[in-house]
């Protein structure tokens with residue numbers, strides 16, 4: 001069942017989503033070679049609790065951390081660990097927060113300079129595919145219109161691999177609600193989109209094939225061929241004509257530009 005939100009509920013989800021964005025911007029400001037992903041996770045947890053919220057992912061189906069941090073060939077659900085990050089790493093950070101009874105969910109892939117051209121292209125194309133999906137996330141369209149836009153651009157135009165095992169989702173009082181929002185599919189298929197549906201759109205795109213494998217930890221998803229992967233996610237509200245994007249990359253991009261060690265302007 002797809003739950004349509006009231007305008008007041010949408011504003012509460014916006015507050016949560018913007019706190020996720022602020023958390024990602026904070027992490028962008030401290031990201032550097034030599035820092036561990038566990039240190040980033042600790043900072044995120046502290047930042048979220050300083051802002052009177054709780055991390056949505058911690059203890060969700062037994063997930064043990066506040067964030068998912070997936071480096072290089074890790075696609076999503078990476079466990080933060082003690083390993084030091086290095087130049088050339090692609091660091092995908094996924095954060096969710098629960099505040100005032102509602103979740104917000106967003107993710108961003110950072111590049112620790114120097115980043116080779118093919119990896120820059122992967123990041124640009126993945127981020128662009130999210131924006132193309134959002135353009136289709138309007139009342140009257142169907143979920144499949146979003147899915148098709150993402151798959152068409154990443155897979156058919158750029159020959160990257162669209163991960164099939166994990167999908168975007170509705171959210172609100174629960175982190176995962178109906179509908180599922182796959183990053184692959186047919187135009188005109190799936191549930192009809194209506195005003196005030198809130199969904200997370202989150203393309204997970206591999207440089208190589210779409211196939212993935214799971215680590216022994218039972219969570220970390222990796223590309224089967226070892227190629228690098230990127231992941232961007234926004235929480236959005238469906239409206240007529242143009243979606244209302246509830247999370248924001250603006251402050252993340254500003255932090256990326258201010259941090260000389262990170263790729264920006266791609």
Ligand code: MF3
Pocket residue numbers: 056057058060063068077094105106107169200202233
């Ligand atoms: N953005 C991901 C999702 O919505 C992150 C979930 S991680 C988990 O599916 F730990 F909460 F599962």
Ligand code: CO
Pocket residue numbers: 105106168169200202233
């Ligand atoms: Co999500």
